[in-house]
Amino acid sequence: MEKYNIIPMGDNCIIAEVLKDLGIRKCSYPFDWITHVNYFKATNICYNFEIVEKLMQDKFDINDFLGNAFTNGTKIYNNIWFPHDNEENTEETMNKYKRRFERLREDISNKKNIFIFLTRHYVIKEPAFDKIVEQILSYNKDNKIIYIYGSAHDYMHKQKYKVCVAYQYLFYDVKKLTCDMKYDYEYYRPLVKTYISDLFAKLKVGERNQIKGGI
Numbered sequence: 001m002e003k004y005n006i007i008p009m010g011d012n013c014i015i016a017e018v019l020k021d022l023g024i025r026k027c028s029y030p031f032d033w034i035t036h037v038n039y040f041k042a043t044n045i046c047y048n049f050e051i052v053e054k055l056m057q058d059k060f061d062i063n064d065f066l067g068n069a070f071t072n073g074t075k076i077y078n079n080i081w082f083p084h085d086n087e088e089n090t091e092e093t094m095n096k097y098k099r100r101f102e103r104l105r106e107d108i109s110n111k112k113n114i115f116i117f118l119t120r121h122y123v124i125k126e127p128a129f130d131k132i133v134e135q136i137l138s139y140n141k142d143n144k145i146i147y148i149y150g151s152a153h154d155y156m157h158k159q160k161y162k163v164c165v166a167y168q169y170l171f172y173d174v175k176k177l178t179c180d181m182k183y184d185y186e187y188y189r190p191l192v193k194t195y196i197s198d199l200f201a202k203l204k205v206g207e208r209n210q211i212k213g214g215i
Contacts, residue, residue: 009117
């Protein structure tokens with residue numbers, strides 16, 4: 001799998017953070033550190049892929065993505081929250097995201113990619129997930145997907161995903177959340193890290209029969 005480039009798609013910073021900790025993350029992409037403002041009841045995954053499609057069709061405008069998030073005092077625009085960015089320098093932030101989107105377009109156009117994303121509580125409906133799969137494969141038929149989810153997706157076992165999707169249900173207990181996010185940081189994120197570490201270790205030694213999906 002060394003020939004594959006890895007692109008985190010969100011829907012929050014867990015994936016980019018884990019990839020960085022494991023030494024797998026080689027560069028920054030636009031969706032690394034953003035999330036939906038209501039991140040347990042909603043997701044920005046489908047929105048992120050809509051942005052990618054606009055990017056690849058030359059219909060993307062950075063102003064439509066950032067909006068007034070860094071001038072309205074909230075770091076929020078179009079229900080997307082940019083919690084890790086510095087709102088004090090709007091020009092610097094805009095240029096940073098421009099570079100990330102340029103890199104994303106270049107890598108999607110010229111590399112085989114693994115798109116990896118996670119939802120803690122939100123369930124992506126089957127038609128929406130099918131649209132994501134179709135989109136990813138349209139860029140390169142050898143592209144792959146890793147999807148981790150905290151609420152059951154009953155359709156994920158279907159044969160149509162075997163060729164390109166590795167999936168894992170890691171239950172997320174929203175009831176255990178506290179105001180300091182202790183459950184999220186001390187239990188769930190290490191759980192995700194262990195799964196991703198084990199998955200890439202298996203991929204590296206070619207143990208494909210041990211991995212759900214055909215990745």
